[in-house]
Amino acid sequence: MNVVIWARVSSREQREGYSIDAQLRAMRDKASREGWKVAREFVVAESAKRGAERVAFNEMFDWVKRSARKLGIDAILSHKLDRVCRNMRDAVRLQELEDKCGVKLAFVDNQFGPGAAGMLSFNVMAAVSQYYSDNLRTEVLKGKDEKVLQGWLPCGAPYGYANCDDRDEPIKPDPEQARAVARIFELYSGGNATFRSLIEQLDAEGYTYRNSQRRFCRTSLSYILNNRFYLGELIWHGRTYPGRHKPLIEHHVFQACQDILSGKNRRKNGRSDAPLAGSLFRCAYCGQSITGERIRRKLRGGGVRTHQYYRCANNTPGHEHPVVRWRGEDLEAAIISDLEAMRFPEPDQSEWFRESLSKAILDAESHERRQRAMLQKRQTELQGMQDRLLNAYLAGDVDAGTFQKKSADLKAEISRCRDNLERCGDIGRDICGDILTGCRDICRDISEPCGDISEACRDTKKSCGDIGKRRRDIPAGRRDIGNRRGDSAVRLFDWSQQAASLWRGSNNHERRQILEAVCLNRTLSDVSLVTLKRKPFDVLVKRPSVQPNRGDKI
Ligand SMILES: [Zn+2]
Numbered sequence: 001m002n003v004v005i006w007a008r009v010s011s012r013e014q015r016e017g018y019s020i021d022a023q024l025r026a027m028r029d030k031a032s033r034e035g036w037k038v039a040r041e042f043v044v045a046e047s048a049k050r051g052a053e054r055v056a057f058n059e060m061f062d063w064v065k066r067s068a069r070k071l072g073i074d075a076i077l078s079h080k081l082d083r084v085c086r087n088m089r090d091a092v093r094l095q096e097l098e099d100k101c102g103v104k105l106a107f108v109d110n111q112f113g114p115g116a117a118g119m120l121s122f123n124v125m126a127a128v129s130q131y132y133s134d135n136l137r138t139e140v141l142k143g144k145d146e147k148v149l150q151g152w153l154p155c156g157a158p159y160g161y162a163n164c165d166d167r168d169e170p171i172k173p174d175p176e177q178a179r180a181v182a183r184i185f186e187l188y189s190g191g192n193a194t195f196r197s198l199i200e201q202l203d204a205e206g207y208t209y210r211n212s213q214r215r216f217c218r219t220s221l222s223y224i225l226n227n228r229f230y231l232g233e234l235i236w237h238g239r240t241y242p243g244r245h246k247p248l249i250e251h252h253v254f255q256a257c258q259d260i261l262s263g264k265n266r267r268k269n270g271r272s273d274a275p276l277a278g279s280l281f282r283c284a285y286c287g288q289s290i291t292g293e294r295i296r297r298k299l300r301g302g303g304v305r306t307h308q309y310y311r312c313a314n315n316t317p318g319h320e321h322p323v324v325r326w327r328g329e330d331l332e333a334a335i336i337s338d339l340e341a342m343r344f345p346e347p348d349q350s351e352w353f354r355e356s357l358s359k360a361i362l363d364a365e366s367h368e369r370r371q372r373a374m375l376q377k378r379q380t381e382l383q384g385m386q387d388r389l390l391n392a393y394l395a396g397d398v399d400a401g402t403f404q405k406k407s408a409d410l411k412a413e414i415s416r417c418r419d420n421l422e423r424c425g426d427i428g429r430d431i432c433g434d435i436l437t438g439c440r441d442i443c444r445d446i447s448e449p450c451g452d453i454s455e456a457c458r459d460t461k462k463s464c465g466d467i468g469k470r471r472r473d474i475p476a477g478r479r480d481i482g483n484r485r486g487d488s489a490v491r492l493f494d495w496s497q498q499a500a501s502l503w504r505g506s507n508n509h510e511r512r513q514i515l516e517a518v519c520l521n522r523t524l525s526d527v528s529l530v531t532l533k534r535k536p537f538d539v540l541v542k543r544p545s546v547q548p549n550r551g552d553k554i
Contacts (some may be wrong), residue, residue, distance in 0.1 A: 001037070001074045003038055008078075020045060027077050076103060076105055078106075079107065080109050148241055158224075159224060160224070184198065188257050188260065288312055293311070311323075311324060322526040335515070382417065390403075519537070
């Protein structure tokens with residue numbers, strides 16, 4: 001008799017000293033005692049990667065199915081039933097293997113007899129195996145949840161802590177690592193460290209990550225700096241629980257690091273002096289991106305001065321390509337004047353526009369309401385006419401030809417009416433359309449720079465913050481905009497009037513967002529900056545019909 005050996009050990013059994021080798025030995029002994037020939041051995045350890053066991057089982061199953069006839073395989077030999085089949089599905093498949101290919105199951109410890117009784121014992125064993133495995137799983141999960149509710153992490157503690165046998169405090173700070181964690185947060189919260197400089201400094205100060213990898217790496221730093229466990233919190237399955245382990249980091253330090261990680265407050269004192277980069281501007285001649293560079297010049301007196309330049313990144317420009325090179329200050333001035341272009345020069349002009357804008361929106365809305373009411377009334381009338389026509393036809397007052405013609409006419413008009421009703425929202429949209437379409441896109445983009453503006457612009461901050469809030473209020477469907485849209489448009493207008501001063505008070509991260517919110521692209525020639533404004537900012541720049549006219553105000 002030819003057999004295939006299938007060996008499996010769970011991770012728990014491995015810990016308890018049952019090894020694959022022991023299992024294999026038992027099976028080989030059994031095979032030689034019975035005089036069976038082993039065709040092939042399949043081995044899998046459950047501690048291997050999740051899913052590996054299933055893959056191995058399928059591999060074994062397919063191989064046996066394929067080679068059963070060719071090699072004359074009679075049985076799969078395993079230690080116990082729960083080694084070879086862990087759920088009803090496996091049991092069914094194995095049964096199928098026996099029916100089709102004549103491959104039976106053989107065990108070192110228990111053997112089933114032939115016939116219905118054997119089948120029943122097999123099924124019962126399979127069911128018990130599955131129950132055992134399911135039960136184990138729920139028990140383990142229950143135990144873990146319980147531990148979380150008690151305030152303890154039910155798995156390996158993160159860097160900075162150690163798991164220990166103490167029942168009262170199973171997770172304690174590891175003195176060495178805890179010092180490293182504190183140092184990492186301290187250095188990073190200063191705002192001047194990059195991951196790279198942090199790695200160097202930690203190395204120089206003698207902190208180590210782990211024995212196998214002594215230097216910290218970006219991944220480990222990012223993981224540590226983002227881990228709320230150090231605050232004393234427990235995150236388990238996406239929910240936060242109060243932890244009972246000792247926190248290592250204070251809240252404000254952690255928050256400072258989060259701000260830096262998310263690109264805010266890169267430097268505490270003043271804004272970043274790094275150039276604006278990342279294809280924010282393009283060359284007007286060749287389309288290449290404009291790069292920023294800092295050039296340090298030694299002064300005669302011994303000091304150093306840094307100049308910022310922006311130039312076309314094209315290293316092989318053609319003959320016609322003029323030199324595109326801007327001083328940082330000049331580019332900044334150009335951007336500010338570009339943003340200023342949206343602003344009305346006189347306060348009363350902007351006040352007038354604001355009023356007109358709200359009024360136009362109100363008008364559009366009341367027009368829309370009137371239109372809608374009219375169409376709805378007409379629709380009801382038409383339906384009444386249709387009913388009356390049908391009654392007349394049934395009463396014999398109208399002949400079939402007339403009825404059909406009239407009925408078709410009425411149906412056509414009802415459907416026209418319905419179409420108009422559906423388009424009704426568009427009328428309002430046409431009037432203040434550009435502003436509103438832009439509004440939705442822009443509100444999404446500008447909410448962030450407005451969330452964090454320097455103190456000089458604190459007054460405008462409030463109204464901008466509101467745009468961010470509005471953002472959530474503006475649903476995607478245009479007809480749902482409803483009466484909130486006027487408000488949003490007005491707020492957006494207010495923001496546009498402050499854009500230049502917002503720019504002045506923002507760091508590079510925010511500046512980029514402001515620019516991207518306002519314009520679709522920005523090209524730089526040797527002499528000028530040209531931007532293509534998004535809607536509705538383009539309207540504000542052109543301002544064709546908004547010259548204040550005293551007559552309009554009355
Ligand atoms: Zn160029």
